[in-house]
Amino acid sequence: xxxxxxxxxxxxxxxxxxGLVAIGYxxxxxxxxxxxxxxxxxxxxxxxxxxxxxxxxxxxxxxxxTGGVILALLxxxxxxxxxxxxxxxxxxRIAYRPLRGSFRLAPLISAIGMSIALQNYVQLVQGxxxxxxxxxxxGNIVLMTRSDGFTVVLSYLQIFIVLVTxxxxxxxxxxxxxxxxxxxxxxxEQDKTMAALLGVNVDRTISITFVMGAALAAVAGLMAVLYxxxxxxxxxxxxxxxxxxxxxxxxxxxxPGAMLGGLLIGLIEAFWSAYVSTxxxxxxxxxxxxxxxxxxPTGLLGKPQIEKV
Amino acid sequence: MATATAASVPxxxxxxxxxxxxxxxxxxxxxxxxxxxxxxxxxxxxxxxxGWPLLNTRFADVAAAVIAVFLGRLALNLVRxxxxxxxxxxxxxxFALLLANLITETVPVWNEAVETLLVIGAFVxxxxxxxxxxxxxxTTSSEVMDDVAAGLQRWNRVIAPIGLLLALAFPWLTGLYxxxxxxxxxxxxxxxxxxxxxxxxxMLGWGLNIIVGLAGLLDLGYVAFYAVGAYSYALLxxxxxxxxxxxxxLAGVLAALAxxxxxxxxxxxHGDYFAIVTLGFGEIIRVVLTNWSSFTGGPNGLSGxxxxxxxxxxxxxxxAEGETAFHQLFGLEFEGVHRVVFLYYLILLLALITNLFTxxxxxxxxxxxxxxxxxxxxxxxxxxxxxxxxxxxxxxVAAMFGGFAGSFFATRQGFVSPESFTFIESALILAIVxxxxxxxxxxxxxxxxxxxxxxxxxxxxxxxxxxxxxxxMVLIMVWRPRGLLAHRAPTLRxxxxxxxx
Numbered sequence: 001x002x003x004x005x006x007x008x009x010x011x012x013x014x015x016x017x018x019g020l021v022a023i024g025y026x027x028x029x030x031x032x033x034x035x036x037x038x039x040x041x042x043x044x045x046x047x048x049x050x051x052x053x054x055x056x057x058x059x060x061x062x063x064x065x066t067g068g069v070i071l072a073l074l075x076x077x078x079x080x081x082x083x084x085x086x087x088x089x090x091x092x093r094i095a096y097r098p099l100r101g102s103f104r105l106a107p108l109i110s111a112i113g114m115s116i117a118l119q120n121y122v123q124l125v126q127g128x129x130x131x132x133x134x135x136x137x138x139g140n141i142v143l144m145t146r147s148d149g150f151t152v153v154l155s156y157l158q159i160f161i162v163l164v165t166x167x168x169x170x171x172x173x174x175x176x177x178x179x180x181x182x183x184x185x186x187x188x189e190q191d192k193t194m195a196a197l198l199g200v201n202v203d204r205t206i207s208i209t210f211v212m213g214a215a216l217a218a219v220a221g222l223m224a225v226l227y228x229x230x231x232x233x234x235x236x237x238x239x240x241x242x243x244x245x246x247x248x249x250x251x252x253x254x255x256p257g258a259m260l261g262g263l264l265i266g267l268i269e270a271f272w273s274a275y276v277s278t279x280x281x282x283x284x285x286x287x288x289x290x291x292x293x294x295x296x297p298t299g300l301l302g303k304p305q306i307e308k309v
Numbered sequence: 310m311a312t313a314t315a316a317s318v319p320x321x322x323x324x325x326x327x328x329x330x331x332x333x334x335x336x337x338x339x340x341x342x343x344x345x346x347x348x349x350x351x352x353x354x355x356x357x358x359x360g361w362p363l364l365n366t367r368f369a370d371v372a373a374a375v376i377a378v379f380l381g382r383l384a385l386n387l388v389r390x391x392x393x394x395x396x397x398x399x400x401x402x403x404f405a406l407l408l409a410n411l412i413t414e415t416v417p418v419w420n421e422a423v424e425t426l427l428v429i430g431a432f433v434x435x436x437x438x439x440x441x442x443x444x445x446x447x448t449t450s451s452e453v454m455d456d457v458a459a460g461l462q463r464w465n466r467v468i469a470p471i472g473l474l475l476a477l478a479f480p481w482l483t484g485l486y487x488x489x490x491x492x493x494x495x496x497x498x499x500x501x502x503x504x505x506x507x508x509x510x511x512m513l514g515w516g517l518n519i520i521v522g523l524a525g526l527l528d529l530g531y532v533a534f535y536a537v538g539a540y541s542y543a544l545l546x547x548x549x550x551x552x553x554x555x556x557x558x559l560a561g562v563l564a565a566l567a568x569x570x571x572x573x574x575x576x577x578x579h580g581d582y583f584a585i586v587t588l589g590f591g592e593i594i595r596v597v598l599t600n601w602s603s604f605t606g607g608p609n610g611l612s613g614x615x616x617x618x619x620x621x622x623x624x625x626x627x628x629a630e631g632e633t634a635f636h637q638l639f640g641l642e643f644e645g646v647h648r649v650v651f652l653y654y655l656i657l658l659l660a661l662i663t664n665l666f667t668x669x670x671x672x673x674x675x676x677x678x679x680x681x682x683x684x685x686x687x688x689x690x691x692x693x694x695x696x697x698x699x700x701x702x703x704x705x706v707a708a709m710f711g712g713f714a715g716s717f718f719a720t721r722q723g724f725v726s727p728e729s730f731t732f733i734e735s736a737l738i739l740a741i742v743x744x745x746x747x748x749x750x751x752x753x754x755x756x757x758x759x760x761x762x763x764x765x766x767x768x769x770x771x772x773x774x775x776x777x778x779x780x781x782m783v784l785i786m787v788w789r790p791r792g793l794l795a796h797r798a799p800t801l802r803x804x805x806x807x808x809x810x
Contacts, residue, residue: 033581035585048346048347048352049346049347051352051362052350052352052364054361055350055352055361055362055363055364056350056364058359058360058361059357059361059364061359082342083343083345083346086339086342086343087343089339090339095783095787099786099787099790102790103790104580105580105584105743106786106790106791107786108527108580108581108584109743109782109786110782110783110786112739113740113778113780113781113782113783114779116733116776116778116779116782117778117779117782117783118779119775119779120775120779121776122347123772124772124773124776125347125348125351126347126351127351127352127353129354131352131362132354132362133361133362134356134360134361237732241588244585279599280596280600282592282596283593283596286589286590286592287589287593289585289586289589290575290586290589290590290593293586294575294577
């Protein structure tokens with residue numbers, strides 16, 4: 001029971017990351033129908049930017065008291081979102097926009113090239129070894145204690161991660177459902193030609209989609225830095241595949257689906273590691289991906305696609 | 310007619326200086342944002358006394374990147390605006406100056422990598438400007454490549470036999486080279502080894518081409534079949550003591566079976582989904598190989614795999630009791646290079662079988678069905694082609710060739726481990742197929758030379774190798790989305806007057 005509750009807490013935290021990264025996949029797939037293979041690496045760049053930001057804040061002595069920590073976190077969050085947004089924009093501009101309307105495998109291959117390039121760029125400029133950082137938010141609440149001394153803890157960091165995720169997702173859902181920008185995005189998703197005829201700037205809308213996805217990935221990157229305390233240049237690949245699985249599981253193209261899928265993948269991974277085996281946790285996620293795509297390609301909340309001639 | 314004349318007369322209009330500058334400034338600022346955190350600060354493993362990672366700053370590199378990108382963009386914008394000759398001269402002058410400085414090191418520069426990148430950048434700008442200046446108005450570089458590809462295809466009947474002869478003679482040519490440069494006749498072991506590596510990738514490329522180029526399915530997990538072949542041979546040889554020639558067909562069969570088992574459920578998926586599922590399968594196989602230690606040896610892999618024999622005659626200085634070694638059979642002096650040359654001809658043979666098979670099957674109904682499916686699945690279905698079974702055969706056949714290549718890999722290395730079968734390997738093989746021009750057999754050879762040999766020649770640039778590889782993949786896709794030498798001559802002409810066959 002205690003172990004179960006602890007895994008529930010850990011899985012939810014993990015699910016928050018996956019959800020944030022999955023939104024990037026799902027929005028891009030929804031609007032231009034391609035898998036942004038480099039999105040995992042954009043997330044990885046976001047986590048490096050966040051690590052550098054925290055290191056700078058730490059070096060200036062800002063992280064001494066609680067107020068300083070909150071200030072530093074907000075500033076680093078905003079800055080890494082901004083810098084990462086530029087990465088998302090540039091990737092779209094360089095690797096995807098010229099291929100729009102080209103033959104269908106070309107953007108995916110270009111995305112794989114971009115992913116390899118970004119990984120090796122980071123390896124080159126930041127080194128191949130994992131970079132570590134000491135905990136920024138410490139302390140926790142003990143929820144339960146078992147007779148053998150095993151305690152169920154909910155750390156402040158986990159609370160912070162889930163709260164920030166929920167807040168950001170609320171903001172982004174509002175943007176998509178209520179603003180002119182969101183309306184333009186949904187219009188482009190349905191019919192780009194018609195949207196363009198009605199005065200929507202399609203290229204700009206697609207750019208903004210990449211920018212939003214990259215900004216959310218940067219948030220996930222900051223959280224990974226705080227939660228795991230270590231990152232390396234290769235992290236983006238596996239998180240990317242898992243987040244993509246989450247997006248597919250939830251129903252690709254659907255924003256609530258990405259959040260639900262992320263949560264489910266986080267929980268599955270936590271429980272699988274706790275009760276089955278840690279070695280095969282990646283196999284579990286990949287099997288879900290394969291299974292969902294084969295048996296229910298529209299995912300849990302997705303709309304069925306009609307094949308047209 | 311009127312429009313054609315209007316297009317061919319060069320229109321002189323004033324250069325939009327403000328627009329050109331504004332765009333270059335924006336791109337420069339974007340570069341600043343990209344480079345400032347990632348290049349400007351380098352995280353290190355050491356920490357400050359407060360326990361935070363120590364950061365090195367590299368603002369000079371950031372400044373160099375921003376200025377270079379600004380100038381490069383400005384130059385390219387000016388080229389587009391019609392200012393070609395001056396830009397070309399200036400770019401070549403800058404290129405010459407930088408290159409001279411890179412070689413002579415007259416003015417010391419803090420970072421040689423940055424300097425090299427600047428040289429490359431100046432070269433690119435100079436090349437583009439000169440190209441646009443001298444080439445006739447209206448021809449694009451891509452059209453030129455189309456002509457090259459079409460020409461190559463026309464001359465294929467000449468090029469292919471010459472290439473084959475060169476490949477057959479290659480080990481002896483390296484010996485002649487040693488003779489010509491003043492030494493004795495000695496086959497270069499390193500060169501032949503490199504040839505083996507190249508041919509392995511050519512074979513894998515030709516194998517994957519059946520799935521990607523002919524059937525039009527993007528497979529991101531081809532390395533899984535390569536792994537199945539390698540482990541099949543390794544396990545059969547280690548556990549039952551079977552020889553290479555007995556295991557080779559078995560490895561192919563097992564890989565083909567793996568192809569059918571994996572392919573059966575996923576082949577109704579399309580495009581990107583199919584790609585990502587094959588990626589998932591590739592990773593599953595690698596994770597299983599890593600973790601199933603009792604069977605596969607886990608992350609340490611399997612070692613002591615028997616080396617190939619010349620149809621039962623081993624390549625050893627002192628063969629075991631009752632065995633005759635290769636050099637004894639032919640009455641030669643023992644030399645280590647014999648085995649390498651044998652491996653070379655072995656992989657050449659395997660690769661040629663793959664190629665011949667592909668070329669022949671394209672003329673059979675099955676091959677035609679693959680290509681038809683690639684072009685239009687719905688039309689095929691209405692014509693009574695079963696898409697799933699047809700794709701499955703493509704998958705199984707390609708997997709079989711992957712399995713052959715895998716067991717060759719195992720016997721060549723004498724050692725297999727999951728390390729050799731990562732996603733990057735799949736991406737490498739895919740890149741060879743795609744860069745060469747999907748479906749083009751000759752293109753694959755050229756792409757393999759580009760992807761495998763170039764990095765080997767520039768060993769000291771090892772750390773830039775994968776970066777350049779990724780960037781190259783993006784650039785080639787942007788430039789020629791169907792591959793460098795993509796040229797689709799129709800395999801069948803309906804009009805017999807047009808030289809139909």
